[in-house]
Amino acid sequence: MSAAGVRTVAFPASLVPELAQHLAEHAEAGRTGLVFVGARGGVLRRNNFRRIWLRALAAAGLDDVHFHDLRLTGNTLAATGGATTRELMHRMGHSSVRAALIYQHLVNDRDHQIAAYVDGQIKKGKRPPRDPSGT
Known part of the structure; x- marks a missing residue:
């Protein structure tokens, strides 16, 4: 070990x-x-x-x-909760990043969640005026 x-x-x-x-x-x-x-x-x-x-x-x-599903669920929840690669490595007991990256890959839809959050914030407020130059 x-x-x-x-x-x-x-x-x-x-x-x-x-x-x-x-x-x-x-x-x-x-x-x-x-x-x-x-x-x-x-x-x-x-x-x-x-x-x-x-x-x-x-x-x-x-x-x-499966018994190992408990580990998968716990680590997926940690990754979903925003655990960093180093934090996942610690929780899993791994000394390499490979396994931690697998769990972070499982939550790749986080980008969509972030976009939805930003969209909600935009809808709450006033949209900024558009720059006539398109930038």
């Missing part, structure tokens, strides 16, 4: 109650305890994860959601 893989990342305060409940009921104790554990309290094995994940999706009324 690279140095970028070990980091502290802020998350929405609205998730604190759910995270605290999960940690109290399902995780190992302590700062270094596992957040997700197997049925007997040990390391969650890859071959058991799918069954547990599908059960969790069913309980939430969801289907066709």
